Amino acid sequence: MYTLERWTGRVALITGASSGIGRAVAKKLAEAGMRIAICSRRKEQLEQLVNQLDIDPTSVLVLPVDLRFPKEIKEVFNQVNAIWGGVDVLVNNAGVGYKTPVYQGNLDLWREMVDVNILALCHCTYEAMTNMRKREDNGHIILISSLGAYRHKPGSIGNGMYVATKRAVRSLTESIRMELRSLGSNIRISAISPGLVETEFAERFLQNAEAASDLYQKTQTLNPSDIAEIVGFILSCPQHVQPHDVIVRPTRQLS
Numbered sequence: 001m002y003t004l005e006r007w008t009g010r011v012a013l014i015t016g017a018s019s020g021i022g023r024a025v026a027k028k029l030a031e032a033g034m035r036i037a038i039c040s041r042r043k044e045q046l047e048q049l050v051n052q053l054d055i056d057p058t059s060v061l062v063l064p065v066d067l068r069f070p071k072e073i074k075e076v077f078n079q080v081n082a083i084w085g086g087v088d089v090l091v092n093n094a095g096v097g098y099k100t101p102v103y104q105g106n107l108d109l110w111r112e113m114v115d116v117n118i119l120a121l122c123h124c125t126y127e128a129m130t131n132m133r134k135r136e137d138n139g140h141i142i143l144i145s146s147l148g149a150y151r152h153k154p155g156s157i158g159n160g161m162y163v164a165t166k167r168a169v170r171s172l173t174e175s176i177r178m179e180l181r182s183l184g185s186n187i188r189i190s191a192i193s194p195g196l197v198e199t200e201f202a203e204r205f206l207q208n209a210e211a212a213s214d215l216y217q218k219t220q221t222l223n224p225s226d227i228a229e230i231v232g233f234i235l236s237c238p239q240h241v242q243p244h245d246v247i248v249r250p251t252r253q254l255s
């Protein structure tokens, strides 16, 4: 049976840990005995998570970061490397989506999605893999993508830029995997592409709390903990097994 045992005491950095999927993943990995570095902009939310976790406070690093800024990303990795020696598991979870049709020309929203969902994901991956390769060279990088990377939901207008960023994540999963093989590295990379998960995402996406709560009420959703369990499964796989991309929908989701 696969277990998470070999990760006990090792270090996981989770981006976007202040809410939703990232928060559930942080909880799962802390409960599995990993040391966790949790990142996002909202420091209070991260501290609240620490208070909820029944773990040794020395096993957690709270690292506020705005992933739109490369200097802040670099600083986060410098801190983890200085305090704990590096990252063994990187969960590139932080992501942002806005319903913003191209015909509206909102460059600021397009830029934020590209900066967080693609550029920061690549930057964090670069920082983590550089450190991993100097040490055991057997870490794991997990990318939270989206079902949108595989299909364009019929009738959904205005999500083109968000979906484009997740298609980029799908493509990066494969290209980084091949880079690692070309380097002869043992580092693994896996993606998870979820359908609808009930989090704070829809409120940001729709810019409307009521519409978001309406959506979640009338549709079956996945829970953040469902995705955290899949992260746990991926990490539990032995070294010769590399899940590539786990596509997961709520059972009743049609598209």
Ligand SMILES: NC(=O)c1ccc[n+]([C@@H]2O[C@H](COP(=O)([O-])OP(=O)(O)OC[C@H]3O[C@@H](n4cnc5c(N)ncnc54)[C@H](OP(=O)(O)O)[C@@H]3O)[C@@H](O)[C@H]2O)c1
Residues within 6 Å of the ligand: 015, 016, 017, 018, 019, 020, 021, 022, 039, 040, 041, 042, 043, 045, 065, 066, 067, 068, 093, 094, 095, 096, 097, 116, 144, 145, 146, 147, 193, 194, 195, 196, 197, 198, 199, 200, 201, 202, 204
């Ligand atoms: N919910 C879904 O239905 C769904 C489906 C498929 C894929 N996904 C993907 O799942 C991932 C997690 O989303 P979620 O559903 O858990 O949504 P969420 O609850 O809105 O969480 C998003 C996280 O990203 C962080 N974040 C956003 N912008 C950031 C920035 N500039 N700097 C640092 N952190 C930032 C947020 O933290 P702060 O605001 O505190 O910075 C938050 O912790 C995303 O990549 C999303 O695309 C979600």
